Amino acid sequence: MASHHGAVGLGSPRAPGPVGGVLHLPDGVRSPGLHVRDLRVQFSTRSEAGENVLRSAVDGMDLDVAAGELVAILGANGCGKSTTLKSVIGLAPVTSGEVWVDGEQVHPHHRSSAADQHEARRRVAMIFQQVNLVRRRTVLDNVCAGALGRLPLRQSLVASLFPHDLRAEAMLCLDRVGLADRALDRVGQLSGGQQQRVAVARALCQRASVLLADEPTSALDPAASTQVMELLATLAHDEGLAVVAVLHDPELAREHADRLVGMVAGREQLNGAPDAVARDAVEHLYAAAAAVPAAAPTSDRPITGTRIPA
Numbered sequence: 491m492a493s494h495h496g497a498v499g500l501g502s503p504r505a506p507g508p509v510g511g512v513l514h515l516p517d518g519v520r521s522p523g524l525h526v527r528d529l530r531v532q533f534s535t536r537s538e539a540g541e542n543v544l545r546s547a548v549d550g551m552d553l554d555v556a557a558g559e560l561v562a563i564l565g566a567n568g569c570g571k572s573t574t575l576k577s578v579i580g581l582a583p584v585t586s587g588e589v590w591v592d593g594e595q596v597h598p599h600h601r602s603s604a605a606d607q608h609e610a611r612r613r614v615a616m617i618f619q620q621v622n623l624v625r626r627r628t629v630l631d632n633v634c635a636g637a638l639g640r641l642p643l644r645q646s647l648v649a650s651l652f653p654h655d656l657r658a659e660a661m662l663c664l665d666r667v668g669l670a671d672r673a674l675d676r677v678g679q680l681s682g683g684q685q686q687r688v689a690v691a692r693a694l695c696q697r698a699s700v701l702l703a704d705e706p707t708s709a710l711d712p713a714a715s716t717q718v719m720e721l722l723a724t725l726a727h728d729e730g731l732a733v734v735a736v737l738h739d740p741e742l743a744r745e746h747a748d749r750l751v752g753m754v755a756g757r758e759q760l761n762g763a764p765d766a767v768a769r770d771a772v773e774h775l776y777a778a779a780a781a782v783p784a785a786a787p788t789s790d791r792p793i794t795g796t797r798i799p800a
C-alpha cells in the first residue's frame with residue numbers, strides 16, 4: 491500500500507518519462523496522467539462594502555499525477571482543493587494556467603483540436619462526496635450512463651436503448667467494484683459506500699484514465715472508507731489510472747496514497763511520499779488556515795481581492 495514513488499520534498503515532482511524512450515517535453519506534461527501547471531482560478535464575490543471583487547481560490551497550483559499513481563490532496567477548508575479538481579473538468583473558471591491529460595492540453599482550449607480535447611476530457615472522470623447518481627434508476631443504468639459521452643445522441647437520451655455490449659461492459663465494471671449482484675437494484679437502495687463504488691464503476695465505464703475523487707470517503711464509516719480507498723489504489727496500481735483524491739483524513743491518506751500533496755491558500759505547500767512527510771508538516775496545513783481571522787481568505791499570506799472593472 492505504501493509508496494513506491496520516491497520521497498519528495500517541497501515542490502512538484504516531475505512525472506516519469508513515457509515508456510519506450512520517446513522524447514517528451516522537459517516539464518513532463520506530455521506524460522500519461524494529469525499535469526496541472528500554475529493554475530489560477532478566481533471567483534467574483536461581494537465585499538463587505540457591497541462591491542464585486544475577484545478572489546483567488548487557486549493561486550498558482552501545480553499538480554502531477556502519473557498513470558498508476560494515487561495522490562491524496564490535503565488541506566484546510568477553503569484552500570482550493572475541490573476547485574483544483576473541478577478546473578480539470580471545466581467546472582471552475584480557470585483564469586490562467588495549463589491542464590494536460592494524457593499528454594493532451596485541455597486548457598487553454600485553443601492549443602489543441604476540438605476532437606483531441608473532447609477525447610482528453612472524456613478520459614477524465616470525477617466522483618463527488620454527494621454521489622451524483624440517479625437514485626430512482628438501477629445501478630446498471632447508472633453505470634451505463636458513464637458511457638454517454640461516446641454514445642450517439644438517440645441512445646444517450648433513452649436509457650432503455652443502452653446497447654447490449656454496453657450493458658455487458660457495465661456489468662464487468664460493477665464486478666470490478668464488487669457490486670455485480672446489485673446491478674438491478676435501484677441506487678437509492680444502496681448504502682453510501684456502495685453508491686460511492688457505483689460512482690467508481692461509472693467512471694470505469696466511461697473508460698477514464700484519470701479519476702478525480704472529491705472527498706469520496708467523507709460520508710462513509712471507517713470500514714467503507716477503507717474499502718473505497720483500497721478500490722482507488724487498485725485502480726491506480728493494477729489498472730494504471732492516474733487517481734487523485736481530496737481527503738479530509740490525513741491518516742487515511744497516509745495509509746493508501748502514494749503521495750501526499752498539501753495545499754494552503756490555493757497552492758501547493760507540501761508534496762511527498764507519506765513516509766517522507768512529517769506529521770507536523772501536515773498539521774501545519776490546518777494550523778496555517780486556523781491562524782487567519784474567520785472573515786479573511788484562508789491563507790497565511792494575503793490573497794489579492796481584485797476589484798472588477800465596471
Ligand SMILES: Nc1ncnc2c1ncn2[C@@H]1O[C@H](COP(=O)(O)OP(=O)(O)OP(=O)(O)O)[C@@H](O)[C@H]1O
Pocket residue numbers: 533534535546547565566567568569570571572573574
Ligand atoms: N462557485 C464559487 N463562487 C465563489 N467562490 C467559490 C466558489 N467555489 C469555491 N469558491 C471559493 O473558493 C475557495 C476554495 O474553495 P474550494 O471548494 O476549492 O475549497 P476546498 O479546499 O475544497 O474546501 P473544503 O475542504 O471546505 O471542501 C473558497 O474560498 C470558496 O469559498
